Amino acid sequence: MTTPVTTPAPAAAAPAGVSSPPRLRRVKDHRPGRPRRSKLLTVLTSLVVLYTVVPLIWLVINATKTQSGLANSGGLWFADDFALWENIRDTFTYGDGIFTRWLLNTLLYVVLGAGGATLLAVLGGYALAKFDFPGKRGVFATVIGAVAVPGTALAVPTFLMFSKMGLTDTPWAVILPSLVSPFGLYLMWVFASEAIPTELLEAARMDGAGEARTFFTVALPLLAPGIVTVLLFTTVATWNNYFLPLIMLKDPDWYPLTLGLSAWNSQAETVGGEVVFNLVITGSLLTILPLVVAFLFLQKYWQSGLAAGSVKE
């Protein structure tokens, strides 16, 4: 792709003799591990930051506006009326408090779906990394192959199958497909191979610990950073899921937040539907806050987990 890789020749690239004068200077400047900071590079990277945060700032600013304030003020500054608290109150009370219901549904899907997906990925990754069992290669090949199957290409057939089984329009229709995270399994496999010394497992077994006990007392603590990483990413996937609930659920009482917000937004389209863009915007802000906070506070864990995941790539 964007990689102009021509020669893989490592390190010994430039002929040593040619570069004597600059080398002197560089040696003088050189502080190991701390290259000089560059203002230019910082400014250039700031442009990308601007691109990523301006929409978020827009969201925060516009969550403070009433419906008429939205229409009559510029997008990147506040309107005359500051209605954030009213908007938040209205978001939670509008339509008999359906937003709260959507929030609870989302939490249900995340706890069971993302929690379950993480559990299955941890167990499976541990098995792939530390056991040799019949059919292991088959499992491995199938799962890696499955990563390439577009999830949404599966969604329609899954819907048809679930509707035969009577599962559509129930929470299970959203939870069951969320339980499988091939990426999570891959990450846990890599992480478990790196983080758990096989000798440690063998020592525990020689001390008479069963497989379950060995896993819980020896392996699990070592896997913690990887688990946090997988949990965060499966949480994002479940929290943000739209297509799957869209096809599986008809009853608004089972909607997650994403689907509910989209329904509020398209209300303006329908004849006689009330226009509630201010609630759509405030609801959007409330929807992203928990994840943003989680990512900020758990930075240390998921970043080390990701770094470990890249070792084997």
Add this chain to the structure above:
Amino acid sequence: MTTLQPPAAAEPRPAPPPVRRDRRSWKGWGFIGPFAAVFALVFLAPIAYSVYLSLFRDQLIGGTTFVGLENYQQAIKDELFWASLGRVALFLVIQVPIMLGIALLVALALDSGRLYGKSFFRITIFLPYAVPAVVATLMWGFMYGTKYGLVGDFNSAFGWSLPDPLSADLVLASIGNIVTWEFVGYNMLIFYAALRVVPHSLYEAAEIDGASQWRVITAIKLPAIRGALVIATIFSVIGSFQLFNEPSILRPLARNAITTDYTPNFYTYSLSFSGQQHNYSATVAIIMGLITMVVAYVVQLRGMRKGA
């Protein structure tokens, strides 16, 4: 990793017991079993079921009949399908390189250690990943507005006449912008994580040889993270071919520009849920899945061979 222990509390076992014999056992299934069971239910069974569906046709007269490969023949001649595939292919060849290019540049900048406030950059650029596609699309949809949106604000404030981002000509680019915004930080993080584990001894060796920064990047860093580049590319290819959320949520704002067969996924969705053509929908989904797998496979082969 910090979690790596020194090789287990060295009590020298003179001769390792012959563990070979019981190493291959069914015990592992106790751990992989639950994953495998759910995987079979929500991955393998739907694939099998859609293959089955694709061989039948539901007609008003005569009910469901076995039609062999007729659905596939229909799909191959289906102009709507090819048009939607063309759209995502165009999207793929333009949006993915831009997104991955920016992600790579930022990752290299972060890794160079030359930025002020590195961790601030890392987390802020990553943040949009935590924003659901629905919220991202709603947000950008509002901002794209030429009347009340930011585009309208700019037009009236500076007397510009920016074109409507939701017009038929520009809407694909506007969708590309939303997707780029959502995933540039995620890809940046994948690249950055891969760069972090490049052994520092390589850089030191290059420095002694007087290699320029540019040379270090092209000769050491990029080859070292080739795996991450390939994986990010494959994920992006899959993501592009699956494009659905953004166009479907944007559609109310751009009814004329975004049709219900705008992308292959949108097409299968409409076939199934508006048209009740489940069998044909399953057929299109299978063809799309096959195309995606072939492209992902080619990317992987090419990527792994390059310079290796």
